[in-house]
Amino acid sequence: MTPQEVAEAVSAAAAARGATARLDGLTVNVAYGGRAAQFPLPADSADLDRRASIPSALPSRARGDVREKMLYNILQDMVGQSDSRISDSALREALADRLPADSNHRQILADVAEKQYWIRPKAALGSRPFLAPFHSDLPGGFTYPGRYKSFRGSLLLYLCWDGRDFDLALPSEIIDFLGSDDGLNPLDRAFLTAARAVASLETPAAADPERLVQQFGASLRKDFTQGAFDQKGLDRIRRDLRTVVGLELPRHDKAHALIVVFSLHIALYYYRLAYRLGEGLRSAAQVLDGQELPDHPDFRGRILFRVGSAGDRPVQASDPCARSWWDLDEQHLLALPASMVSANLLHEAAQASGVNCGPIPDPYACAQALATDPVGAVLTDLLCAASAAILPSGQQDPGADEPGAGGYALREAVLASFRSRGSALKQRGRDIVNTLVGGSGGELKRIRGRVRFFELDEQVTFLLVKLILASSHRPQLAFRKEFLPALREYGLAPQSAAEEELLSQALGRLGLLERYSDAGEALYVRHIL
Secondary structure, X not given: OOXXXXXXXXXXXXXXXXXXXXXXXOEEEEEEXXXXXXXXXXXXXXXXXXXXXXXXXXXXXXXXXXXXXXXXXXXXXXXXXXXXXXXXXXXXXXXXXXXOOOOOOHHHHHHHHHHHHEEOOOHHHOOOOEEOOOOOHHHHHEXXXXXXXXXXXXXXXHHOEOOOOEOOHHHHHHHHHHOOOOOOOHHHHHHHHHHHHHOOOOOOOOOOOHHHHHHHHHHHHHHHHHOOOOHHHHHHHHHHHHHHHOOOOOHHHHHHXXXXXXXXXXXXXXXXXXXXXXXXXXXXXXXXXXXOOOOOOOXXXXXXXXXXXOOOOOOOOOOHHHHHHHHHHHHHHOOHHHHXXXXXXXXXXXXXXXXXXXXXXXXXXXXHHHXXXXXXXXXXXXXXXXXXXXXXXXXXXXXXXXXXXXXXXXXXXXXXXXXXXXXXXXXXXXXXXHHHHOOOOOOOEEEEOOEEEEEEOHHHHHHHHHHHHHHHOOOEEEHHHHHHHHHHHOOEEEOOHHHHHHHHHHHXXXXXXXXXXXXXXXXXXXXXX
C-alpha cells in the first residue's frame, strides 16, 4: 500500500471506533478515550529482521546443521586457541603413519579408526565428515569447514542462567567427563595419541567454562536484564544434561546420550517457544477483537507421538501424531521468526498506547494487560493495523482497516513479508529442529512417504525414563498416574490409549517396566537393575 492508502485505511479504522488517526511520514498518531499514542511504523524488511529475535528467548540465530557440531563448537569455545587449530583432514591423511602399531597393521587400524571417529552427515546436508567430539582434545586441536552454521558456546552459557547469574556447574561437569581419559578403550587411546601428535598438542589446553563467560557473558547478561523468557525451561534442560553426565554408561554411549538429550531439549524448547508465541499472538488478536481472554497457552502434551518399532507400521495424515506435527511444525515452528517480529511489534504498540504488559515481549502477557484496558486495546489495535498496512508484503491484507482486525492483520502481514523472501522462515526454526531430532537414532520426527509425524524411538524413550526418574528422586513411578504426566511436562504424550499400551510394551522390552499384577494400574516404570 502507498502511504496515502495506509493513511486512509488507518483513518477509516479509527473513525469506526470513534478515534482519530494521522500518518506523518512513517509515524502514526492515534487518539481515543482521552489518550493518545505515537508509534514509528516498520520501514522495510531490514526493520523486520531487527525485530526477529526476543532478548533472552534464544542466545543467537543459528541455522540447521549436524547435531554433533553443536557439542563440537561448544567444546572449541571452552578450549580456546582457535588460531592454532588445523583441519581434521590433516589428521586423516597422517593417521596411518602416526598410530602406535607395527607397519603391517597401521593402515588397517587407520581405516578402522576413520570409520569409528569421523561422523559422516547425510549427503543432503552437503557437509564433509568431521571428528566425533568424544574427547575435548579433538575439538581443541582440529577444525572443520562451516562451523558457524550451528550454535556455539553461547548456547551452553545461555542454558546456565539460573535467574541471577551463570551457574557453571554444568559445563564444568561436561569438561570433567569429556576432558578426561577415563573410560577410553585401547583404540581410543591410540587414536588420541596420534591426534595429539598431529595437532602438536604435547600439553593440550584445558577446557574452561570461564572462556564462555569472557566471550559471551556481557551480551547474554544484557539480554537477561529483564529476566529469562522461559526460566523454567532452562532449569529443566540444565538439570537433565547434568543427569546424563552422571549416568553409568560406557564413554562413547554417554557422549552420544549427551548429544541426543542436548538435541532433544533444544528441539522441544523451539517447539515450546514457537507454540507460546503463536498462541499468545492469537490470544492478543482475540482480545483486540473484543473477545474474551483465552486460557494461557499450555504446551504440556501437545506433541502427540506414536511409538517406534522395528517393523513397518503404516501411518496416515489423519493420525493424531501427524496432525500434531502439522499444527506444531507447519503452523507454529515454521512461523517462529515471524511470530517473534509480531510479538515485538505488538509489545511496542501496547507500550506506546500506555498499556503495561511487562518488560519482555510476551504476547500472552500483552493479551492479559489489554483485556483489562479497553482504551489501550483500541489504540493498540489501530497501531497494529497501521503496521500491517505498511509492511512490504506485496499485498494488502483484507480487513487490516477494519475495527478489531489489527492483531490478526499484523501477524498475517509479517508472515507474508517473510514468505516473499524464499527460505527465510524455515531456516530459523524448522531447519534447526529437523537436524536435531530428525536423524537416525535419537529421533522425534519421521517422514513416511508424504506423511510427516512424531515418533519416539527406543533410544529417546530410554533416556526420557532415566531423566524423569532422576528428577523424581524415586526408584519407580506408576506408569499411568505418574510417568505419563511427567512425560506431558516435556510436551510429549502418546497419541491414543492404544499407543499408551504400545509404549508400556516398549518399556518392557527395554527392561524399564515392572508389572506387579495383571491390573492395568499395577505398571511401574523403573530403573534397570
